[in-house]
Amino acid sequence: MEKLLEVKNLNVDFVNRDDTVRVISNLSFSLGKSEVLGIVGESGSGKSVTSLSIMRLLNEASARVRGTISFGGTDLLTLSEREMQAVRGNQIAMIFQEPMTSLNPIQTCGRQIMEPLLLHNQISKKEAADKALRLLELCGIPDAKNRFHEYPHQMSGGMRQRVMIAIALACSPKLLIADEPTTALDVTIQAQILELMKDIRKKNDMSIIMITHDLGIISDFCDRVLIMYTGEIFEAATVKQLFRDPLHPYTQGLLQALPRISRQTDRLEAIEGMVPDAGQMPKGCHFHPRCKYAQERCKKERPELKELPDGRCVRCFRV
Amino acid sequence: MQVIKDIWKQKNFMFKLGVVMCLAWVFIAVFASVLAPFDPVKDQDMLIRFQPPGGEHFFGTDSLGRDVFSRVLYGSRVSLSAGVVTVLVSFGVGILFGGIAGYTGGLVDDVMMRISEMIQSFPPLILAMVIAAALGPNISNSILAMAIIWWPNYARLTRSIVISVKENDYITASRLMGASHLRILFKEILPNSLGSMIVMATLDLGNAILMFSGLSFLGLGVQPPLAEWGAMVSDGVLNFNYWWIATFPGLAIFTVAIGANFVGDGLRDFLDPRMRRRA
Numbered sequence: 001m002e003k004l005l006e007v008k009n010l011n012v013d014f015v016n017r018d019d020t021v022r023v024i025s026n027l028s029f030s031l032g033k034s035e036v037l038g039i040v041g042e043s044g045s046g047k048s049v050t051s052l053s054i055m056r057l058l059n060e061a062s063a064r065v066r067g068t069i070s071f072g073g074t075d076l077l078t079l080s081e082r083e084m085q086a087v088r089g090n091q092i093a094m095i096f097q098e099p100m101t102s103l104n105p106i107q108t109c110g111r112q113i114m115e116p117l118l119l120h121n122q123i124s125k126k127e128a129a130d131k132a133l134r135l136l137e138l139c140g141i142p143d144a145k146n147r148f149h150e151y152p153h154q155m156s157g158g159m160r161q162r163v164m165i166a167i168a169l170a171c172s173p174k175l176l177i178a179d180e181p182t183t184a185l186d187v188t189i190q191a192q193i194l195e196l197m198k199d200i201r202k203k204n205d206m207s208i209i210m211i212t213h214d215l216g217i218i219s220d221f222c223d224r225v226l227i228m229y230t231g232e233i234f235e236a237a238t239v240k241q242l243f244r245d246p247l248h249p250y251t252q253g254l255l256q257a258l259p260r261i262s263r264q265t266d267r268l269e270a271i272e273g274m275v276p277d278a279g280q281m282p283k284g285c286h287f288h289p290r291c292k293y294a295q296e297r298c299k300k301e302r303p304e305l306k307e308l309p310d311g312r313c314v315r316c317f318r319v
Numbered sequence: 320m321q322v323i324k325d326i327w328k329q330k331n332f333m334f335k336l337g338v339v340m341c342l343a344w345v346f347i348a349v350f351a352s353v354l355a356p357f358d359p360v361k362d363q364d365m366l367i368r369f370q371p372p373g374g375e376h377f378f379g380t381d382s383l384g385r386d387v388f389s390r391v392l393y394g395s396r397v398s399l400s401a402g403v404v405t406v407l408v409s410f411g412v413g414i415l416f417g418g419i420a421g422y423t424g425g426l427v428d429d430v431m432m433r434i435s436e437m438i439q440s441f442p443p444l445i446l447a448m449v450i451a452a453a454l455g456p457n458i459s460n461s462i463l464a465m466a467i468i469w470w471p472n473y474a475r476l477t478r479s480i481v482i483s484v485k486e487n488d489y490i491t492a493s494r495l496m497g498a499s500h501l502r503i504l505f506k507e508i509l510p511n512s513l514g515s516m517i518v519m520a521t522l523d524l525g526n527a528i529l530m531f532s533g534l535s536f537l538g539l540g541v542q543p544p545l546a547e548w549g550a551m552v553s554d555g556v557l558n559f560n561y562w563w564i565a566t567f568p569g570l571a572i573f574t575v576a577i578g579a580n581f582v583g584d585g586l587r588d589f590l591d592p593r594m595r596r597r598a
Contacts, residue, residue: 093495119497
């Protein structure tokens with residue numbers, strides 16, 4: 001498959017006056033054209049930092065980003081801010097978690113969808129408005145003509161997320177990064193939004209990076225999955241492989257923590273302990289304090305990401 | 320034009336009242352020479368000084384026998400323009416200065432804010448006196464002096480609002496769209512910060528008129544015998560037994576300030592769609 005995005009040896013350090021903290025270490029992954037990649041992990045595992053580094057939106061004074069992020073052949077990390085502005089919203093778009101606060105409260109929704117169209121294309125306002133209206137319809141907003149002139153506060157969360165998606169899709173980006181797009185929505189709306197994204201992905205033939213901590217969304221939506229923990233990839237596999245036969249103890253723990261309808265249980269399974277603080281990483285494998293298979297070796301050495309014959313990658317000594 | 324129609328369509332009585340009051344004063348200022356029954360300066364008559372309101376002189380006469388009514392009408396020219404120009408200039412400068420400082424942050428912010436604090440650390444009237452005296456005492460220099468000491472107020476307010484507005488998700492969202500910093504500052508952040516600033520500006524209008532009169536009183540603004548509200552009020556204070564001399568120009572300042580305030584409130588409501596009342 002042709003590669004659209006290739007991240008190689010991405011390291012992100014957060015720097016302040018006293019010390020540096022590594023939040024992403026040696027992250028490498030790639031994404032093919034029209035592929036959907038899921039990134040899963042607990043809070044603080046570096047999912048959002050990864051997406052923000054791709055967009056180059058981390059504060060450059062406090063975050064040091066190293067490595068290469070090649071997108072369609074160009075390394076995004078070497079672009080100037082102005083060149084990057086031409087990429088954002090045009091070739092790579094992003095939607096994020098909070099539909100309630102992600103829209104400008106003093107502009108109409110229609111106007112906000114026109115914004116990226118006017119920014120990246122040489123078209124008239126009239127054309128942009130027409131296109132924006134079609135986008136609203138595409139995103140399944142009923143009565144789009146009237147909704148076009150409404151302000152964000154007049155819409156529900158689901159509607160606003162649809163508007164956000166319309167904004168993201170305005171310039172038909174090749175890559176859409178969705179950072180927990182449905183977390184703030186209730187379950188029925190969540191299903192509708194995912195359905196919409198699936199639809200659009202087929203129509204526009206774009207790649208998606210889906211960041212979430214909901215394994216249900218992953219199994220439903222993605223082709224491949226990265227399991228992240230403390231800024232590292234712990235396991236990378238196709239969705240089928242991962243759900244049928246998880247290899248890493250952390251992945252197994254995550255899957256076991258899912259409640260099953262078919263099984264009667266009083267207590268849900270949980271992974272003991274907490275994600276370690278980025279400043280105080282345990283020696284050896286970062287997961288060993290919480291791992292039930294931990295051995296002496298895990299406390300001293302750090303496992304490398306091993307590639308298996310079937311193409312999946314795991315960071316564990318047991319494999 | 321559509322915008323003006325939309326603003327007017329709001330169901331907001333106070334706003335409309337304010338607009339009417341302000342427009343009335345502008346009308347008076349423009350047509351003072353037609354409306355005033357007497358000349359504010361030349362028509363002196365020592366025989367009729369300190370006449371109470373009534374008869375030929377609606378608002379009475381002052382210590383030189385001049386018609387207070389005519390002087391209030393003529394005074395609106397100087398007072399209104401001094402107030403409005405001062406506030407507009409400081410508003411413009413302050414919003415730019417504070418906006419850039421707040422949005423950029425870091426060292427730029429520190430340096431810019433220290434500059435504005437340097438100006439604020441002087442007692443305002445003294446600094447205005449120094450500037451006006453150095454440039455030469457006339458109306459435009461006094462207005463300039465006032466703008467110089469006034470803008471840091473707006474810069475500080477703008478900066479603090481910008482700092483809180485720029486943390487909003489929709490600012491990040493518009494960076495994700497590929498908007499440049501300038502565009503974000505001028506099209507996203509400042510419009511979202513404008514509400515409180517407009518209210519402050521309209522409140523300040525009265526203050527600016529009063530401060531200008533303070534400068535006039537010290538001989539740096541308007542030179543007597545030219546009519547100006549602030550100068551007339553202080554004239555009335557010297558003749559305390561004749562209440563009408565200070566009261567009517569005082570009422571004039573009051574109506575301008577409160578009218579501007581109503582307008583400001585209405586504008587703020589209009590600028591925030593969440594507050595906008597449907598017609």
